[in-house]
Amino acid sequence: MKKTIKSIIRHLVLLFLSVVWLIPILWLFVTSFSGYKGINTSHFFPETWTLDNYAQLFLRPDSIVQYPRWFWNTFVIAAFSCIISTILVLMVSYTMSKTRFPGRKGLMSFSIILNMFPGVLSMIAIYFILKTMGLTNSHLGMIIVYSAGAGLGYLICKGFMDTISTSLSEAAKLEGASQATIFFRIIIPLSKPIIVYTVINAFLAPWADFVFAKLMLNSGVATDWTVAIGLFNMLGKSMINKYFSVFCAGGVVIAIPISALFVIMQKFYVEGITGGSVKG
Amino acid sequence: MKNGLNAVGKYFKDLGTAVAKGDIWVKLSTVLMGAGYFARKQVINGIIMCLVEVLFVVLCVGYAAPNLAKFGTLGTVQFEQVFDPLTMTSTVNDYDNSFLILLNSIISLFIIFVFAVFYISNLKAVYRLQLKKENGQHINTFGEDVRTMFNEKFHITLLTLPAIGIIIMNILPILVLIAVAFTNYDQQHMPPNALFTWVGWNNFKNLFTSSVTVTFGYSFKKILIWTLEWAVLATFTTYIGGILMAKFINDKRTKLPKLWRTLFIISIAVPQFVTLLLVRSFFADNGIVNTFCTSVGFTDFLKNIGLVPSNLSYIPFLTNPGWAKVMIVIINIWIGIPYQMLVATGVLMNIPEDQIESARIDGANPLQIFIKITMPYMLFVTGPSLITDFVKNINNFNVIYLLTQDVFVTSDQLLANSNAKEIDLLVTWLFRLTNEYYNYKMASVIGIIVFIICAAFTLVTFTRTIKGDKEEEFQ
Numbered sequence: 001m002k003k004t005i006k007s008i009i010r011h012l013v014l015l016f017l018s019v020v021w022l023i024p025i026l027w028l029f030v031t032s033f034s035g036y037k038g039i040n041t042s043h044f045f046p047e048t049w050t051l052d053n054y055a056q057l058f059l060r061p062d063s064i065v066q067y068p069r070w071f072w073n074t075f076v077i078a079a080f081s082c083i084i085s086t087i088l089v090l091m092v093s094y095t096m097s098k099t100r101f102p103g104r105k106g107l108m109s110f111s112i113i114l115n116m117f118p119g120v121l122s123m124i125a126i127y128f129i130l131k132t133m134g135l136t137n138s139h140l141g142m143i144i145v146y147s148a149g150a151g152l153g154y155l156i157c158k159g160f161m162d163t164i165s166t167s168l169s170e171a172a173k174l175e176g177a178s179q180a181t182i183f184f185r186i187i188i189p190l191s192k193p194i195i196v197y198t199v200i201n202a203f204l205a206p207w208a209d210f211v212f213a214k215l216m217l218n219s220g221v222a223t224d225w226t227v228a229i230g231l232f233n234m235l236g237k238s239m240i241n242k243y244f245s246v247f248c249a250g251g252v253v254i255a256i257p258i259s260a261l262f263v264i265m266q267k268f269y270v271e272g273i274t275g276g277s278v279k280g
Numbered sequence: 281m282k283n284g285l286n287a288v289g290k291y292f293k294d295l296g297t298a299v300a301k302g303d304i305w306v307k308l309s310t311v312l313m314g315a316g317y318f319a320r321k322q323v324i325n326g327i328i329m330c331l332v333e334v335l336f337v338v339l340c341v342g343y344a345a346p347n348l349a350k351f352g353t354l355g356t357v358q359f360e361q362v363f364d365p366l367t368m369t370s371t372v373n374d375y376d377n378s379f380l381i382l383l384n385s386i387i388s389l390f391i392i393f394v395f396a397v398f399y400i401s402n403l404k405a406v407y408r409l410q411l412k413k414e415n416g417q418h419i420n421t422f423g424e425d426v427r428t429m430f431n432e433k434f435h436i437t438l439l440t441l442p443a444i445g446i447i448i449m450n451i452l453p454i455l456v457l458i459a460v461a462f463t464n465y466d467q468q469h470m471p472p473n474a475l476f477t478w479v480g481w482n483n484f485k486n487l488f489t490s491s492v493t494v495t496f497g498y499s500f501k502k503i504l505i506w507t508l509e510w511a512v513l514a515t516f517t518t519y520i521g522g523i524l525m526a527k528f529i530n531d532k533r534t535k536l537p538k539l540w541r542t543l544f545i546i547s548i549a550v551p552q553f554v555t556l557l558l559v560r561s562f563f564a565d566n567g568i569v570n571t572f573c574t575s576v577g578f579t580d581f582l583k584n585i586g587l588v589p590s591n592l593s594y595i596p597f598l599t600n601p602g603w604a605k606v607m608i609v610i611i612n613i614w615i616g617i618p619y620q621m622l623v624a625t626g627v628l629m630n631i632p633e634d635q636i637e638s639a640r641i642d643g644a645n646p647l648q649i650f651i652k653i654t655m656p657y658m659l660f661v662t663g664p665s666l667i668t669d670f671v672k673n674i675n676n677f678n679v680i681y682l683l684t685q686d687v688f689v690t691s692d693q694l695l696a697n698s699n700a701k702e703i704d705l706l707v708t709w710l711f712r713l714t715n716e717y718y719n720y721k722m723a724s725v726i727g728i729i730v731f732i733i734c735a736a737f738t739l740v741t742f743t744r745t746i747k748g749d750k751e752e753e754f755q
Contacts, residue, residue, distance in 0.1 A: 007533060014534070017525075018543040021614065025547055027568075028558050039561055041571050088445060091438040099435045114450055116738045118675040120707050121727040124714045125453035125460070128379060149449035151442025178427075179434035208551045211677050215715065228553050235557050237686060244561065251554035259549035 032248035038241035046245075053249035064239060066222045066230065067250055074207055074226040077142045082203040084143065085150030089198050090191070092154040094183050097161035098169065115152045120211055127215050137219040142226070145212050146205060160194040161187060200265040207258060227254050295400050298407035309406045313399065316406030320413055324422040329402060336395050344388035351385040354378040354463065354477050377471045382463070386455050390447075461724035470718065483725045490694075496722065499700040499709075506605070507705045510680075511673040514612050519666060521613055522620020523658060526628055527650070529621070541625070544618045552615065556682035559611055563597035564687070570594045598687050601702035608703065612679050627661050628654070671734045675707045698722075706730045 027044065034040060035048030057067045096108060119126075126145065127136065135141030168190075169182045177185070188195070206213075210228045217224050225233070231250050234243040298306065305319035313333045314326030350356070355376025363370040412419055420428070429437045462478055463469075469476035490497035529540050547555065563569050573579045579595055582588040588595055598604050631654065639649050659666075680703060690701040699717050700709050706726055713723040 007535075010528075010531075010533060011535065014528070014540050018540065021544050021547050021618070024555060024559055024562060024614075025550060027562065028550065028554070039564070039567065041566055041568050044568065088442045092442045095435045095438045099438075101435050104435075111446075113735070114446070114454075116671065116734055117450070117454055117731050118671075118707070118734065119450075120675055120677050121710065121730055122450070122453035122457050124720060124723060125456035126449065128456070129383065129448070129452065132380060132383060144449070148445035151446050152450065178431040180430035180437075183434070183438075208553065210553045210682065211711070228551070231554065232557065232682075235561070235686075240561070248558070251550060251558065254554065255550040258551060259546075262545075262549050 028248050028251050031245055032252045034245045034248075037243065037245050039244045053245045054253070056246055057249050057253065063222055064234065064243065065246060066225070067227075067253075069223050070225050070227045070230040071254075073139065073224070074228075076139055077146065077226065078203050078206040080139075080143045081146035081150075081206060082199055084147035085153075085202040086195065086198050088147065088151040089154050089157050089202075090188065090195070092151045093157035093161050094187055096154060097158045098166075098182070098187060099179065111152055111154075119149070123212060123215055126212075130216065136216050137221075137224050141216055142206070142213065145216060146209070147202070150202065157191070157194050157198055161191060164190050197265060200261050204258060204261060207254065291400075294404055298403050302403075302407045303410055306403065306406050306410055309403055313402050316409060320409045320419050322409070322419070322422065322425075325425065332398070336391075339388075339391060343384065344392065347381055347384040347388055350376060350381045355381050355475050358475060359473050375472060376475060378463075378469075378476045379465070379471045382459055383456060386452065386459060390452070390455075457724050457727050460720055461728055463721060465720040465724075466722070467718040479721075483721045487722065487725050487729070495694045495697040498694050499698040500726075502695065502702070503700055503704050503706055503709055506702070507674055510605075510609070510676075510705060511670050513609050514616070514673040514676065514679075515666065515670045517609065517613050518616030518620045519662075519669070521617045522622075523624045523628075523654075525617055525621045526624035527654070530625060530628060541621070544621060547614070548618050552678055553682055555615065556611070556679065559614075560598065560683050560687060563607060565594045565596060565599055567597075569597070598684060599689070601690075604684060604688055604703050608679060608683055611683060612676075615679065623662065623665070624658065627658060630661075631657050667737060671737055674705070674730065674734060674737075676705065677707050677711065680705050680708045681711065 030045050031040065032053055033049050033051065034046030035050040035052070036046065037053075040046060057065065061067065061069065096104065130136050130141045130144065133141075135144065164187060168186055172182050172186055207227065209226075210232065213226045213229050214232070217226065217229055222230065222233075227250070231247055231254075233239065234247040234250070299310065302309075302316075305316045308315035312330065314328070314330035317323070317326035317329060355378045357374065357376045359375040360373045361370050362373075409419060461483055462480060463476050464479045464482075465476040468474065486494055487496050487500050525544070528534065529537050529544075531537075534540065561567055570579070573595055574593070579588065579593070582595060583590055583592075589600075596603050597607050635653055636649055639653060644652070684701070684703050688701055688703055690696050692702065695701060699713055699719070704712075707730065710723045710726045710730070713719040713726070
């Protein structure tokens with residue numbers, strides 16, 4: 001008897017907590033179907049239900065809302081920077097994990113110190129450097145911002161490669177394989193899980209990034225923006241009453257691809273983070 | 281430290297040996313970099329070296345020299361525009377752009393440094409070739425040299441591209457940032473219309489002084505304290521919360537643990553900027569939570585006990601400094617716990633079960649087990665990432681900026697004078713100083729200070745990950 005009561009309390013607590021965690025998400029979802037465009041301040045659920053917000057998002061672009069365009073911009077930026085940064089990370093991880101050369105430890109220490117310097121702080125300088133090259137407000141500039149420094153984030157991937165047994169590459173070396181062959185034929189196929197992790201992480205970063213996009217895409221032309229900047233702009237003081245429901249619809253739509261990727265990544269997520277932090 | 285000095289000593293000693301003992305071709309290589317290769321019939325290598333040298337000279341004369349000449353003053357010719365009424369065109373004089381001079385000079389210095397290293401290693405390589413020839417060893421053809429780049433020297437091939445990226449995106453900006461901290465680059469000194477120049481340590485002094493006109497010292501102290509408070513609170517609440525949540529869900533007595541976990545993870549799937557902006561509207565002064573609180577009488581209750589100023593008809597969740605700080609921490613808990621729960625779940629599953637079992641047999645209660653076994657284990661495994669999280673929270677831009685931008689207005693005149701707000705972290709302060717007020721000099725100084733703070737904290741993890749490196753253990 002006592003046990004059942006305890007069990008009920010336990011699950012009630014969990015229920016309460018999950019309600020707390022889900023209320024804002026639920027609000028986002030239901031408001032995206034609201035017939036009223038502004039914030040409904042008196043009712044949680046909308047009074048009239050409609051699909052019009054989604055229609056406006058995709059079919060009626062105006063000077064404020066260019067959702068298909070933003071989606072495309074973000075997708076292009078994310079796709080390219082994901083490919084480039086994955087390649088860079090793999091190159092650095094392999095070098096640091098599997099090759100031995102004088103100065104390797106020194107280089108690793110240096111990269112860790114350098115990585116401590118938060119990107120947010122040097123973004124003004126990055127902005128000016130890209131501006132002198134004429135790359136602000138362009139896809140190329142954003143791709144550079146997201147991927148150029150990716151080589152520094154090699155620690156987790158290196159930690160994974162450290163666990164791949166050296167006997168394989170030793171055997172290959174005896175057969176006459178060069179380092180390049182070992183890299184492409186042995187290490188890369190064996191690193192699949194961590195590659196998936198790196199790819200998805202690199203792909204998700206531009207979707208979630210706000211700071212750099214806000215700084216770099218400052219032309220004020222809606223067609224240049226990424227999803228994050230576009231949605232942020234909808235909640236400006238003068239817009240919020242006309243676009244809040246549309247913002248919610250946009251938030252729901254962007255969550256779909258991200259959750260799909262996240263489900264795939266979840267498996268690697270726990271492994272990757274803990275593994276990398278233990279082994280350094 | 282001593283090892284480092286020895287290494288540097290050896291580096292230059294080798295160079296000395298190479299030049300002193302080298303034959304005429306090695307000596308000639310000090311002037312014409314390809315000479316040593318031509319002598320050993322490595323014609324292509326020789327041509328490449330010569331081309332590099334020519335390129336460097338051209339860069340020096342055409343690019344580095346004119347910029348470095350103005351580096352001391354950062355330019356003297358003011359921008360002037362003359363309008364000619366006859367031709368209806370305006371002509372611009374040949375003005376100096378201080379920022380471009382600064383940037384180009386730093387790039388030039390960097391190129392010169394890299395070339396110097398390259399030049400020295402070239403001399404050593406040429407000397408090695410001479411020795412090989414004297415000993416009758418095989419000298420590589422160009423094709424063989426290329427092949428070594430995919431074998432013994434594969435690390436050079438692999439690291440070149442990432443290194444260039446890191447130099448452009450990380451090292452160069454940091455150097456520029458440090459340089460700007462010593463100039464008077466701000467809204468009154470904006471290139472191309474105006475020049476800026478070196479001011480020494482003035483900006484650093486400004487950051488630590490509080491006077492009637494300069495309130496940076498006052499703001500800096502306040503914001504630094506809040507930044508540290510925030511980082512401690514944010515890190516520990518989510519860390520402990522995540523562990524407790526993970527334990528609670530993974531407990532044997534909990535039915536359907538997977539379902540519960542998924543419910544919490546849903547909130548991660550929506551991007552942070554969407555949830556944060558949403559929650560901001562949720563808790564707005566005339567938002568839905570306030571409507572609810574007023575209708576159930578909670579607002580009046582808070583007014584009666586003095587937590588809400590009596591002249592307000594709403595709860596100032598994100599507009600009153602005290603309320604906003606508490607709300608930011610709470611909202612961050614909401615954001616952070618699901619992540620931490622995921623990580624903690626992974627670690628908790630690996631706790632050796634027999635330890636807990638034997639403790640239970642010895643009569644330890646669940647709390648004792650948690651404090652004496654689970655927590656030490658968790659801390660051991662996730663300790664380094666805890667410090668990383670702490671540093672990340674010092675720079676947690678998103679939560680603060682997205683929750684309070686356009687919403688929070690400070691009423692503290694002294695803070696407002698230096699463009700700061702009570703709820704600002706050093707990073708958001710820095711961001712607004714640059715993005716809204718163009719005060720680049722102070723932003724750079726703050727950037728350097730934040731770096732020093734983060735570096736101090738990370739040094740702990742740093743020594744652990746590098747010195748206690750167990751990379752060979754698993755191989």
